[in-house]
Each structure stands twice: as C-alpha cells, then as structure tokens.
Amino acid sequence: MENDKLNEESTENNSGFIQMKRFHFVMLLFFVVFLAAGITTFALAFGDEKVVTVATERKEFDKLYSAFDTLKEGYYKELDQDKLVNGAINGMIEALEDPYSDYMNEEEAQKFRESISSSFEGIGAEITEQEGYITIVSPLKGSPAEKAGLKPNDKVISVDDKSLRGMSTTEAVMLIRGEKGTEVKLVIQRPGMDEPLNVTIVRDTIPIETVYGEMVDDKVAKVQITSFAETTSKELVTILNDLQKQGMEGLILDLRQNPGGLLNQAVNISSLFVPKGEILFQIEDREGNTEETKSENDNNVNFPLVVLIDKGSASASEILAAAVSESADVPLVGEKSYGKGTVQRAKDFTDGSNIKFTTEKWLTPKGNWIHEKGIDPDFKVSLPSYADLPIINPEDKLKLSTASTSVKTAQQMLEAIGYKPGRTDGFFDEKTEAAVKKFQKAEKLKATGVLTGQSTVTLMNKLREKIQSNDTQVDKALEVLKEQMK
Structure with missing residues (x-):
C-alpha cells in the first residue's frame, strides 16, 4: 500500500432537479458525485416542496440513481445504504485499473494513517x-x-x-x-x-522508526532509511549529527528494501544532499504540463556519499536516489530499483473514510519516467545467490528419504553456512542427515537429524546472519566511497 500522500482541497459542484424520494441517497452519494466533477453551489428547498434544486443537471448519474432505486425497492432483503455507497465508490476506483488508487472506509483509513504516523x-x-x-x-x-x-x-x-x-x-x-x-x-x-x-x-x-545508523569503520558510516514516514527527515538529521561526532567523513545511504512513503520527506532528505537550486524531481500532469521541485537547502552535507538501491527500493526512495544521482553526481550501487513513477494524493471525507488516487507522474531531474522500468545503479552488484533462497515452513518435517523443494532449500542453506549436505538436489539422504545432526549439535539443539520446528527457524536465522556478514553490495559501496575520499 503505497503511502505517497499530499492532501488537497477539492472544489464542489453538483446537479439537477432530483425527486424528493431520492434525496437521502443523493446526500449519501454527494462525495461520489464530486469525484467526477467538483461541487460548486447547491440550494435545498424545504416545506411542501417536492423537489430539491441543485445547480445544473448531471445526466451521467441517472443510471447510477436508477440502479440504486431498483435495488432499494426490489431486492429481496433490506439493504444497507452505506454499504451500497461504499460499493459505488469502490467500483469507480477499480474502474481506473490503477493499483495505487484505493478507497478506504473509516476503519481502513485509520489504519492507513497509523502506518505513516505511529x-x-x-x-x-x-x-x-x-x-x-x-x-x-x-x-x-x-x-x-x-x-x-x-x-x-x-x-x-x-x-x-x-x-x-x-x-x-x-x-x-x-x-x-x-x-x-x-x-x-x-x-x-x-x-x-x-x-x-x-x-x-x-x-x-511494528514501530515507525525509520532510520538506523552505524559506523562501518573509523571514518565511514552506513545509514539505512527503511521508509519515509512523518519524522524520517528529523530522525536522519539527528543520526547524521551523532555520526559526525563519532568521526564520520563518508556516508553509505542504504535505501534497499525501502518501499517509499511521504513525498515531502523525500524532498526534505534529497535537499540535504542536492545543492540549492538544483532539480530534485519534476511533476507532470495529464495535460503534459511539468513543474520542477528544486532543492532549497543552503546547508548541504559536505562529505562523500554513495547510495545503495535494490528491487525493493520504490517510489519516494527512487525519487531520492534519482535526485542525488542526476543532480549531485552521487554514485548508485546495487540492483535496479522497483520502478514506481506516479504520485498519489489522499482526500479525507467527513465520516473519516478516504480515497487515495494517482494524480501525476513524477520524472527524474533529467525528465526520465522510471515507471515499471526502475533506476539502474552505476555499479551493479548482486547479493550472493543464497540471499534469495526461499523460506522453509517450520511445521514441515524434512527427514531421511524425503524429497522436495524444501529439502533442496535446506541443503543449500546448510551448504551456505558451512555444513556439507553432500547434495543439493532435494533428496534427503544419509549425508544430509549427518549435516543436519552436526548443525543441531553446534547450535545446542536435539540432534535428531530431522529438520523441523526450532531447528528450521535456527537454520534460517544463521543464514540471515551469513547474508548480513557477507553483504557484497555494502562492500562495493565502501570501495567506491573510499575512492571518493582519497
């Protein structure tokens, strides 16, 4: 669920002479109507009048009203009007065929807000x-x-x-x-x-703590941004100040597995590294008009920088990566990014529900649209093959004479962390059993030779530790950064 979110006020406009029997439905559909055309003015008649006068007629909604009346009067069960209205809005959003546009009822909208704020x-x-x-x-x-x-x-x-x-x-x-x-x-x-x-x-x-920093050696720090939430830019500034006190002279900024978030946070953070007046990104509307967003920060950081990206780097993290790459000549290391080049804005309704819908494309400083294409790094580096191994279900029992893709995965994991299963073709033989027993003894687990439960969980944890200690992408970023620091 992408979290790019810029609220905008919507103007209002509506329609026609509506039969009084439809009045309540019209009011419920009020916020549906303005999606198709903003609402301007309306006048309601009260007393003995049988009609409601509302600006100009909108015939495109006749079928919608007729469908509602037909169901309301003829369906064999009593209907929930709110549920029908929500369904009508959902139908319009789904008709866009846009995975980044969505309607959220009150409960769903609250969870969406929680995901970016707490x-x-x-x-x-x-x-x-x-x-x-x-x-x-x-x-x-x-x-x-x-x-x-x-x-x-x-x-x-x-x-x-x-x-x-x-x-x-x-x-x-x-x-x-x-x-x-x-x-x-x-x-x-x-x-x-x-x-x-x-x-x-x-x-x-899941706490929304989005920035993690550490010193890699005496002069180089690595900072990971996991998403762009409301406090991310402030978190980053605090951590960078602390790392500078520890002697940081160069920075690896890790945007791997960062799915994006708030656009204003991408702007704030990009401005830390891009000189004032340089383009951060461009917004293009449906008419093809473009608007540039430029860095307005006078106090850019003055140390060498390398940025890590991968296929999990999306949206706001791609905006940041493209901005520093094209407007500040910062090297990118890792794998091609996800490729999400659209901007969503959210509109809250008075009942607490919400629509999130795509409003523009965003382009890189040089005018490139990376949607469904991604950003290519300057230095393409993959993690070791064992970093892409799938998970194993701890409820499965992998034992002697069994054969499956899970057994094959377990054998590859054992091989990666230094145990010798003898084969990696998915057949659990005596050598694989011996490797499992050796692993279990080393980890102080019951040496049954059967891989299940805690043994499986421990095996996957040891592999994760191996991946972290043999991070080829960080190694390459460190090499590139050291060249800049000479």
Missing part, C-alpha cells in the same frame, strides 16, 4: 496490487515479515485460507494485520518457483 500491529510488509495479485513491495527492517523471509515481488495468494485474488491492497491489509502475538498464515508464490510456500508469521508491534 506504530501498528501486523507483519510489517509493504504491499501493492499487480495484475490482480497482492504483491510484496518490501518487508520492513526487523519486521516479522523480514524474519520470515518474505521478498519483494512475492505474490500473496491467500491469508488464513482466504484467497486474495482480485482484492484491493486495503482489503488485503485488513486481513493480514492483527493483534500482536497472533498468527497469520500466508500462501506465497515466489517468482521462479513452481510450488507455493506456506508461511506462518506471528504478528508484532
């Missing part, structure tokens, strides 16, 4: 709708989703045995989120894999 309870993964499938954009750093091994472009087929096919991102979020400590079962289809993955994740509190 903490929430769930699994911690940014999702979007692509070609009818709910797809992972990126798991958040340290979240249950990341720990469970979810990856960008994973398709979520079902949640707790309920299919998500055809659902909006908002509907999917309502199913995936839940109270801390509760379990949610996902079926995941990963690109390149024939069999779906069954993943059980324990929900947790």
